[in-house]
Amino acid sequence: MKSKVFCPVCRVSFLVQEPVQPGDALICPVCGAKLEVTETGAEIKARRFPQEPLVEITERVDTFARLKSYVFNENKSLVLEGLMQKFETYGDFYCPCRFDNVPENICPCLETRMNQVRKEGSCL
Numbered sequence: 001m002k003s004k005v006f007c008p009v010c011r012v013s014f015l016v017q018e019p020v021q022p023g024d025a026l027i028c029p030v031c032g033a034k035l036e037v038t039e040t041g042a043e044i045k046a047r048r049f050p051q052e053p054l055v056e057i058t059e060r061v062d063t064f065a066r067l068k069s070y071v072f073n074e075n076k077s078l079v080l081e082g083l084m085q086k087f088e089t090y091g092d093f094y095c096p097c098r099f100d101n102v103p104e105n106i107c108p109c110l111e112t113r114m115n116q117v118r119k120e121g122s123c124l
Contacts, residue, residue: 005044009033009060009106010113016044025049031108032064057083057093057107064108070117083107097123 002015010031020026024037026046034056035046048056058080065072072079082096094101095109104110112123 003040003044004042005035005037005046007031007033007035008047009035010108011103013043020044027063029067030113032060032062032067034059034063053087053093054080054084057087060093060107064112068117095123 002017003020004013005016005026005028006013007028007030010028010033012028012030014029016026020037020040022037022039026035026037027033028035034049034051036049037044037046039045051059061072061076061080061083064070079096083093086092086094086096086101090101092101093107095105095107095112098105098109109123117123
């Protein structure tokens with residue numbers, strides 16, 4: 001039975017095939033975020049999996065890159081550093097390449113999720 005899950009990170013719903021229970025971990029196939037199931041029902045509710053911020057964002061960018069078959073260049077550590085600075089300053093992992101700290105720019109930002117990297121060869 002398929003169930004719909006709403007990802008609080010990228011704010012997109014996706015389907016899961018297997019039954020899930022509260023406390024189960026899921027990976028969002030859109031943004032790569034690790035989620036914890038909080039409620040089951042017609043639509044499964046989930047939250048960001050409780051992790052240390054550096055572990056969370058490192059896993060998220062690595063998972064997203066794996067899902068999209070992306071390879072980081074030598075600037076990966078700078079990107080992670082910028083994401084951590086935005087987290088410490090603004091409370092979320094806003095894209096370090098963008099000035100506006102709006103939900104569309106939470107890592108991976110909307111442009112990246114919409115295949116700009118594939119089209120342009122880089123995120124900017």
